[in-house]
Amino acid sequence: MQLHSLFAETALLPEGWAEDVLFEVDGAGYLSAVVPNARADGVERAAGPVVPGMPNLHSHAFQRALAGLAERARDPEDSFWTWRALMYRFVAHLTPEQIEAVATLLYVELVKAGYTAVGEFHYLHHAPDGRPYDVRAETGLRILAAARSAGIGVTLLPVLYGYGGFGGQPAGEGQKRFLNDPDGLLRIVAALREAAGADPQVRVGLAPHSLRAVTPETLQATLAGLAALDPEAPIHIHVAEQTKEVEDCLAWCGQRPVAWLLEHAGVDARWCLVHATHMEPAETAGLARSGAVAGLCPTTEANLGDGLFDGPRYWTAGGLWGIGSDSHVSHSPIEELRLLEYGQRLHARRRNVLRGAGPAIGAALYGGALAGGARALGRPVGRLAPGCRADLLVLDPQTPALVGLSGDTLLDALVFAGNRNPVRDVAVGGRWVVREGHHRAEAAALRGFAAARRALLA
Ligand code: NGQ
Ligand code: ZN
Secondary structure (H helix, E strand, C coil), X not given: XXXXXXXXXXXXXXXXXXXXXXXXXXXXXXXXXXXXXXXXXXXXXXXXXXXXXXXXXXXXXXXXXXXXCCXXXXXXXXXXXXXXXXXXXXXXXXXXXXXXXXXXXHHHHHHHHCEEEEEEEECCCCCCCCXXXXXXXXXXXXXXXXXXXXXXXXXXXXXXXXXXXXXXXXXXXXXXXXXXXXXXXXXHHHHHHHHHCCCCCEEECEEECCCCCCXXXXXXXXXXXXXXXXCCCCEEEXXXXXXXXXXXXXXXXXXXXXXXXXXXXXXXXXXXXXECCCCCHHHHHHHHHHCCEEEECHHHHHHCCCCCCCHHHHHHCCCEEEECCECCCCCCHHHHHHHHHHHHHHHHCCCCCCCCCCCCHHHXXXXXXXXXXXXXXXXXXXXXXXXXXXXXXXXCCCCCCCCCCCHHHHHHHHHHCXXXXXXXXXXXXCEEEEECCEECCHHHHHHHHHHHHHHHHC
16 A cells, blocks of 8 residues: 555654645655645545654564563572573574564564564574574575565664674574674675665664674674675664673773773764663763764663663763664553653652753654664664655544644653553555554464464473
8 A cells, every 4th residue: 555645734744743744755665745834635634643653773573472471580580691591492493484473473563553664683593403594594584574574664683693702702502593703694694685675675784792792803804894785884782781791891801891892893873782771971971972873672671670771961962862672572662762761760760851952751752762763773764854764653643642632742642641552554665554553464463473482382
């Protein structure tokens, strides 16, 4: 269902809310015109307020099948690291078919909740015995297929994973499906770029998993290889999520992980530093200055007991940030934004902490996550403006939380006042993918997911 034009009585544009907006979409799914104070003659009318779809900058799609299965207290010392051991056992046998089925269901859920683009930080590359599949990019291609079935835009970030700890320590048994040297990973990148072709719904970058999983040499070689293919390609990395990583990094090189990256890795606007939870003030300021995006994943960071990001300092320094659903304990952008602000309130014992240019906190959160998310995914999304993708949400004006509200107050209520999904219709790249709350592929996706889960639990 291709969208050629749409009229919205009210819509959130880059400069703020506008009335009577006419959107025109070209055949490739880009907005070709966005005209406020227009007339509706003969054009489809949006059933409610229109806002940009939200970019989700950090996903491990396969973890959707594990969400909710790691909440049993087994050990008084349960932590991120015991969760990770459980997760490794769980992924040991996943097949490419199951990876695709789980990712398809996840992406359908993400689109229904208002995410129109996702960054897939994908490291489950090889067969269960650790050998590459005949088609080396097999599982990455499955992710691409899942994104295409669900109709979500995707930034594929195949992951460089070489070691089990700082300084090139050998990887463990549970990590053998993840391992590549720089050449092996760059072959996957090249294969995915070929499969993506000129599809405007797809971008390919890469992700060194963490400073634990690479050495300075392999990091450097991989980044040089990527730059030769695409000098602007997005680069994502997990960093400083747990205090143990900070301690191990200090023991390895005498520097903290974010400080090391800022000094040695050429961090700039191509980069997204995922989590960056544990930073000293100078690191927070340096990250904000670098032009990189902080990839915040509030529900996963809470679920795994990571700690709290230094929001006030980073916001004051003008740092870019976006949100990701990471382990997929939530697939709602609203829940991520709400928890982001609530964590800061609980910590500071104040209200309205993560301020933007205006007084409206919900609007500032929504707008901030659009801008940083778009930057991190390296695609023209997050803005309803000519030249950007026609990725938009029509909100349900009958949702009690939104009834009678408009403008930034509506965004405040969207973020802070309700639990019902207020997303009615979703267009991605100028195609309606969700109508009246239903995704065209939801029934088939659920059947595929159910089969995969049955097999995993058997
Ligand atoms: C991941 N997830 O790669 O899935 C990680 C855990 C690790 C989060 N950090 C593994 N949330 O960091 O070593
Ligand atoms: Zn992650």
